[in-house]
Amino acid sequence: EWINENNAKPGDRLPTQTVFVKMLNCSQSTVHKAMQSLVRQGIIYRKVGHGTYFSSPLKSNRAGANSIRDGIDERTFSILSQRILVCSIVKSSQIPSNSPSHEMLAHAETELHSKLGEGSKIFLGEFSKLDELEKNALQFTPTGVIADWKTLHESKISPIALEFSFEKINAPVVHCFHFCDYAYPLRNIVMLDNSKIGLIAVKHLVEIGHTKILIASVSRDLGFVNERILGAKEMASFYGIKPIVHIPKEKIPDTPKFWELSGLSAYKYWKSLNKSERPSAFFAINDKMGVGFILAAKKDGVKIPEDVSVIGVDNEIGLYFQCGLNMTTIDPRRHDVGRSAANWLIKILAKQNMYEDSNILRIAPRLIIRESTKQAVG
Numbered sequence: 001e002w003i004n005e006n007n008a009k010p011g012d013r014l015p016t017q018t019v020f021v022k023m024l025n026c027s028q029s030t031v032h033k034a035m036q037s038l039v040r041q042g043i044i045y046r047k048v049g050h051g052t053y054f055s056s057p058l059k060s061n062r063a064g065a066n067s068i069r070d071g072i073d074e075r076t077f078s079i080l081s082q083r084i085l086v087c088s089i090v091k092s093s094q095i096p097s098n099s100p101s102h103e104m105l106a107h108a109e110t111e112l113h114s115k116l117g118e119g120s121k122i123f124l125g126e127f128s129k130l131d132e133l134e135k136n137a138l139q140f141t142p143t144g145v146i147a148d149w150k151t152l153h154e155s156k157i158s159p160i161a162l163e164f165s166f167e168k169i170n171a172p173v174v175h176c177f178h179f180c181d182y183a184y185p186l187r188n189i190v191m192l193d194n195s196k197i198g199l200i201a202v203k204h205l206v207e208i209g210h211t212k213i214l215i216a217s218v219s220r221d222l223g224f225v226n227e228r229i230l231g232a233k234e235m236a237s238f239y240g241i242k243p244i245v246h247i248p249k250e251k252i253p254d255t256p257k258f259w260e261l262s263g264l265s266a267y268k269y270w271k272s273l274n275k276s277e278r279p280s281a282f283f284a285i286n287d288k289m290g291v292g293f294i295l296a297a298k299k300d301g302v303k304i305p306e307d308v309s310v311i312g313v314d315n316e317i318g319l320y321f322q323c324g325l326n327m328t329t330i331d332p333r334r335h336d337v338g339r340s341a342a343n344w345l346i347k348i349l350a351k352q353n354m355y356e357d358s359n360i361l362r363i364a365p366r367l368i369i370r371e372s373t374k375q376a377v378g
Helices: 017-024 028-040 100-116 130-140 159-167 194-207 223-238 258-272 287-299 317-323 334-351
Strands: 044-047 051-054 083-089 121-127 144-149 173-177 188-192 213-216 244-246 281-283 309-313 328-331 359-363 366-368
Touching (some): 083 100, 083 130, 100 121, 100 334, 130 159, 144 334, 159 173, 188 334, 194 213, 194 309, 194 366, 334 359
Parallel strands (some): 083 121, 173 188, 188 359, 213 244, 281 309
């Protein structure tokens, strides 16, 4: 009412919360909640260290304080005109254009557009430094944030620092993790279930009769790799099986071909074993590694899956054309990480409570059976 009565124009600075408390003769909590609601509706915005400013006209319905604008119920009205920052947190170098990180972001953005409508604005960004992120965020003044973390070990931005930065402007953050082994006291996390990926892969191989299984690892210490291997070993142990875990002895260059070369290394190891000792199945940490293994096997006349079954991870269909074989794979459902993050953020904004429903949501992977695995012989 004060905004309407004073004919505030976009860009005008509003009095502080303390001034409003005295002016309107109400509690600090009431003023804070009212201003927080106006921020979420896009009617006012905050600049850290400068104050609160009027953004867009407030369409007031004078029928009463509890009236509803344009027939829209209050819960829906509370999530209109949002400004959402959807960002990828990367190390100093650019991540590949086909990174799974981008898949998460794309589905998060699509879901936000679908649920919030045209009245909301979504800003896509990629950041490697906190000051760079804060500078852009302050210009955009988001009411909510979805942050996708491709890696934590090499990131110069801490999730805690990021969350604290947006807390200053009352913008809740939903984090998307490909892998997280840190005990961060973060509020809202959506992540891949890497351990379950390994469980599902070995379970499928054992169920089709494979008791000798080769599991590929890599020369680098990567959290998601370790979790997938751990899950695979736990499932194998449940069945009374001891799989072989191969770690390349040679140094594999950190290039776009890293995973394919790691798959080639795994194949060379498999071939070096006596025929009686060779595993009948190979679990590749991802599809790229599986393709490297299959291409090397085909070159030697080894038949897939007749001689050795192969299962990968990621459901990268484009790769299967490269090796001429539709690979059995585990879909981590990265698209559902993005979609779930978007819906979780909308739920938080609708309730106007950035501390509610704090939890970790793990997205369950799914098995897709294709041509590269078959029933074991004998």
